[in-house]
Amino acid sequence: xxxxxxxxxxxxxxxxxxxxxxxxxxxxxxxxxxxxxxxxxxxxxxxxxxxxxxxxxxxxxxxxxxxxxxxxxxxxxxxxxxxxxxxxxxxxxxxxxxxxxxxxxxxxxxxxxxxxxxxxxxxxxxxxxxxxxxxxxxxxxxxxxxxxxxxxxxxxxxxxxxxxxxxxxxxxxxxxxxxxxxxxxxxxxxxxxxxxxxxxxxxxxxxxxxxxxxxxxxxxxxxxxxxxxxxxxxxxxxxxxxxxxxxxxxxxxxxxxxxxxxxxxxxxxxxxxxxxxxxxxxxxxxxx
Amino acid sequence: xxxxxxxxxxxxxxxxxxxxxxxxxxxxxxxxxxxxxxxxxxxxxxxxxxxxxxxxxxxxxxxxxxxxxxxxxxxxxxxxxxxxxxxxxxxxxxxxxxxxxxxxxxxxxxxxxxxxxxxxxxxxxxxxxxxxxxxxxxxxxxxxxxxxxxxxxxxxxxxxxxxxxxxxxxxxxxxxxxxxxxxxxxxxxxxxxxxxxxxxxxxxxxxxxxxxxxxxxxxxxxxxxxxxxxxxxxxxxxxxxxxxxxxxxxxxxxxxxxxxxxxxxxxxxxxxxxxxxxxxxxxxxxxx
Numbered sequence: 001x002x003x004x005x006x007x008x009x010x011x012x013x014x015x016x017x018x019x020x021x022x023x024x025x026x027x028x029x030x031x032x033x034x035x036x037x038x039x040x041x042x043x044x045x046x047x048x049x050x051x052x053x054x055x056x057x058x059x060x061x062x063x064x065x066x067x068x069x070x071x072x073x074x075x076x077x078x079x080x081x082x083x084x085x086x087x088x089x090x091x092x093x094x095x096x097x098x099x100x101x102x103x104x105x106x107x108x109x110x111x112x113x114x115x116x117x118x119x120x121x122x123x124x125x126x127x128x129x130x131x132x133x134x135x136x137x138x139x140x141x142x143x144x145x146x147x148x149x150x151x152x153x154x155x156x157x158x159x160x161x162x163x164x165x166x167x168x169x170x171x172x173x174x175x176x177x178x179x180x181x182x183x184x185x186x187x188x189x190x191x192x193x194x195x196x197x198x199x200x201x202x203x204x205x206x207x208x209x210x211x212x213x214x215x216x217x218x219x220x221x222x223x224x225x226x227x228x229x230x231x232x233x234x235x236x237x238x239x240x241x242x243x244x245x246x247x248x249x250x251x252x253x254x255x256x257x258x259x260x261x262x263x264x265x266x267x268x269x270x271x272x273x274x275x276x277x278x279x280x281x282x283x284x285x286x287x288x
Numbered sequence: 289x290x291x292x293x294x295x296x297x298x299x300x301x302x303x304x305x306x307x308x309x310x311x312x313x314x315x316x317x318x319x320x321x322x323x324x325x326x327x328x329x330x331x332x333x334x335x336x337x338x339x340x341x342x343x344x345x346x347x348x349x350x351x352x353x354x355x356x357x358x359x360x361x362x363x364x365x366x367x368x369x370x371x372x373x374x375x376x377x378x379x380x381x382x383x384x385x386x387x388x389x390x391x392x393x394x395x396x397x398x399x400x401x402x403x404x405x406x407x408x409x410x411x412x413x414x415x416x417x418x419x420x421x422x423x424x425x426x427x428x429x430x431x432x433x434x435x436x437x438x439x440x441x442x443x444x445x446x447x448x449x450x451x452x453x454x455x456x457x458x459x460x461x462x463x464x465x466x467x468x469x470x471x472x473x474x475x476x477x478x479x480x481x482x483x484x485x486x487x488x489x490x491x492x493x494x495x496x497x498x499x500x501x502x503x504x505x506x507x508x509x510x511x512x513x514x515x516x517x518x519x520x521x522x523x524x525x526x527x528x529x530x531x532x533x534x535x536x537x538x539x540x541x542x543x544x545x546x547x548x549x550x551x552x553x554x555x556x557x558x559x560x561x562x563x564x565x566x567x568x569x570x571x572x573x574x575x576x
Contacts, residue, residue: 106394106395106536106537106540107394107395111414111419111420126399131399132399132533133533133536134533134534134536134537134540162531162532162533201543201546201547202547204547243450244450245420245421245422245450245544245547246422246543246544246547248394248421248422248540248541248543248544249394249422249540251539251540251543252394252422252536252537252539252540252541252543253536253540255489255534255536255539255540256533256534256536258489259489259490259492259533259534
């Protein structure tokens with residue numbers, strides 16, 4: 001039985017009747033190959049990445065969904081059978097996950113893109129926080145209580161400014177009261193982001209344009225020690241060859257995100273933030 | 289007695305009869321305030337930076353020219369007296385310095401720039417290596433022997449591709465046979481770049497668009513232990529406030545440069561480079 005994934009926060013959504021990913025509820029995620037060259041590009045990335053001897057197995061295992069080839073499946077939009085990437089369902093280990101999807105990079109387009117594609121992406125990079133922060137939030141859900149989630153609309157997320165992003169990065173862990181357990185510690189999100197950063201300081205194999213870093217955890221899982229917070233990379237339709245150069249665009253954005261996360265740990269009550277907002281807005285409250 | 293600086297490798301050049309910097313030959317460098325808002329912007333950067341308590345004194349001392357206010361001086365283009373920034377002459381401690389000026393950042397324009405300025409810079413970022421490498425070479429001289437320097441023309445430098453940049457980063461230290469003494473060691477250029485990087489991972493005060501990292505050393509000085517290699521930041525006409533966000537654009541480019549420098553140390557004979565070029569060009573030689 002394939003259904004739209006329960007905890008999808010960004011990307012094409014099969015629940016709206018369109019073409020989107022499906023999940024089997026027992027650990028597999030099926031992503032239809034996108035149109036144009038994107039689908040082929042994502043497939044060749046997964047194929048080459050999963051067997052590239054230059055990628056440390058620990059990096060592959062820790063930060064990437066596992067890849068199990070492709071499969072012809074009835075498409076979610078009833079358009080008939082379509083090839084799907086067969087991937088690990090990253091949220092299947094969690095019961096009620098809190099998730100943020102950060103699209104990383106001040107620039108979401110590869111330098112070799114056609115100029116109309118550049119124009120389109122560049123416009124969106126400037127309208128969102130991508131250009132200024134080096135990343136943007138592209139989806140999120142924060143578990144509140146029972147089966148309730150805080151899950152703002154796409155339009156709301158698209159309008160986020162710096163203070164909104166800061167507020168979300170904080171709220172992600174403060175609603176559950178688990179800031180230090182989720183962001184901190186030797187296996188926390190900050191430690192994982194720093195490990196990912198080390199790899200990006202060195203690797204010159206791939207440039208990850210328009211890819212996302214998903215951070216997630218399950219409140220109950222963290223509290224009872226059964227599942228830890230996780231950091232995963234997804235969305236590889238615009239990955240290109242690195243050609244001996246590091247992915248400075250991704251790395252810069254990742255460092256910016258790391259700074260946001262670490263500020264929640266160094267300033268747990270958000271006092272610095274309050275001061276900055278006050279100074280900027282002459283004393284008004286809302287983080288927006 | 290003021291004269292055009294002997295070892296200037298980039299920027300406006302007073303030797304060509306235009307408006308450019310002057311030096312007094314005993315440690316001071318006089319930079320005319322640039323037109324439009326650039327001059328004012330650079331002056332306010334130096335003024336605020338030199339007294340900002342958030343800047344660690346070690347960072348200021350190690351990586352920035354010292355600033356001694358402004359002074360009205362006869363301009364180099366004989367246009368009459370003009371205000372000049374009074375700065376430390378960074379090369380005055382060297383007899384025959386080898387210097388590379390790297391303009392850092394995949395993007396050389398602040399997000400708030402007027403659109404015609406963005407277009408102009410963006411075009412140049414795409415025509416040079418800025419977009420793809422996260423930095424470009426904007427000037428250089430490499431001391432050869434006696435009073436001879438390898439000093440390519442501006443047009444030649446402007447046409448540099450990836451392999452040219454790689455070749456220059458290597459040649460900078462291989463002509464003198466001092467690769468490990470200049471790039472390596474606890475006080476070498478790599479160690480200094482890494483120290484600078486640490487600051488950029490943390491500081492959210494300034495964003496350094498279109499600023500340069502100058503790396504330099506004097507062969508004789510290194511050999512007799514009288515002067516070490518140095519890393520300095522210059523050109524602050526497009527610095528803007530960081531507003532609580534790290535300078536991911538500068539940091540990404542700096543990390544890319546660090547990777548280029550470290551490859552000279554890990555692969556002293558350039559064998560990996562040779563292999564890459566061979567693979568790419570089907571066996572042809574030239575690094576260009």
